[in-house]
Amino acid sequence: KNQVEQSPQSLIILEGKNCTLQCNYTVSPFSNLRWYKQDTGRGPVSLTIMTFSENTKSNGRYTATLDADTKQSSLHITASQLSDSASYICVVESGAGSYQLTFGKGTKLSVIP
Amino acid sequence: EADIYQTPRYLVIGTGKKITLECSQTMGHDKMYWYQQDPGMELHLIHYSYGVNSTEKGDLSSESTVSRIRTEHFPLTLESARPSHTSQYLCASSEYGGSQETQYFGPGTRLLVL
Numbered sequence: 661k662n663q664v665e666q667s668p669q670s671l672i673i674l675e676g677k678n679c680t681l682q683c684n685y686t687v688s689p690f691s692n693l694r695w696y697k698q699d700t701g702r703g704p705v706s707l708t709i710m711t712f713s714e715n716t717k718s719n720g721r722y723t724a725t726l727d728a729d730t731k732q733s734s735l736h737i738t739a740s741q742l743s744d745s746a747s748y749i750c751v752v753e754s755g756a757g758s759y760q761l762t763f764g765k766g767t768k769l770s771v772i773p
Numbered sequence: 774e775a776d777i778y779q780t781p782r783y784l785v786i787g788t789g790k791k792i793t794l795e796c797s798q799t800m801g802h803d804k805m806y807w808y809q810q811d812p813g814m815e816l817h818l819i820h821y822s823y824g825v826n827s828t829e830k831g832d833l834s835s836e837s838t839v840s841r842i843r844t845e846h847f848p849l850t851l852e853s854a855r856p857s858h859t860s861q862y863l864c865a866s867s868e869y870g871g872s873q874e875t876q877y878f879g880p881g882t883r884l885l886v887l
Contacts, residue, residue, distance in 0.1 A: 664815075703777075703863050703878025704816070749816070760832070763815040 662687040664764035666750050672770045677740055681767045683733040683750035691755030695724050695735050698747045698766065707735070707748075740771045776800050779864050779879035786854055787887050794849045794882045796864030805847040806876070808863040809833060816863065822847060854886045 664685045673679050685693070692711045696704035708717045708724040710733070716725045721738045737744055747766040754760040777798040786792055798805070803824045808816040808831075818831030822841040836858070837851050847866075851858055864879040 701881070701883075703865070703881050704876075705878065706875045709875065761818065763817070765813070765815045768813075 662752070662754060662760070662762040664750055664752050664762050666748075666764040666767050668767060669765070670768040670770070672772060673740055675740060675742055675771050675773050679737050679740060679769065681735045681737075681748050681750075681769070683735070683764060685731050685733070685750070685752045685762070685764075687731075687752040687754050687762050689755045690728065690731075691753040693724075693726055693733050694751040694753070695722070695733075696749040696751060698749055700746070704749055737769075740769075742771050742773065745769060745771045777864065777866055777877050777879040779862075779882050781882060782880060783883045783885075785885045785887065788853075788855055790854050792851050792854055792884070794862055794864075794884070796847045796849070796879055797845050798847075798866040798877070798879075799845060800866060800868070800877070801844065802866035802868045802877075803844065804867045804869070804874075805841065806865040806867075807831075807837075807839060807847070807849050808865065809835065810861045810863055810881075812861075820849065854884075856886045859884060859886050 667682045694709045695707040698704040707722050710726045723736045726733045747768050749766040750764040752762050780795045805822045807820040810816045817833035819835040820839040822828050828839050861881050861883050863881045865876045867874050867876045
């Protein structure tokens, strides 16, 4: 069964600090891995998409890494801001031919002043 | 910000009522999706569409139905709402883009069935 596990479940950091969120997956065959940011009460917004051949991708202060061999990904947030408070969701797409996305439960990040 | 809209944003309704959740996008995307998300839990795909007159069930069993008569419109209907249908419903759209396809999500509809 395809699964996406994220850690930690929740995280509280001080404004200005860096943090790293983890994602482990057991999805096969692998097509791509996505990170989304979901503000409370809103729909998710795409941050990065990485295919098998990509090791890292950045979007402003967000940097995602992918190790397809160990099936792990991380999302690093640099110089956190209060507006970074949200849930960060890891999603893995299977390349099985038919549409299949497996969603993680997300990491709830709280940035405090 | 993506041009994808959902109405209503919040809905409180009694058991047994028929409801339709609206979703529309102005980006001309062929692919549209409906997800269900309980608080603190992952999104589950309940329906998707590859284009007009195409509808498919997702990996989460749902008593809802969808239709895709127009490219921009993908409504979801519950014929008889029950308390177990209480959840957040998220609509999304994307265009064909291979492995770099980006989904754009609407703001969601929070449904409470009493």
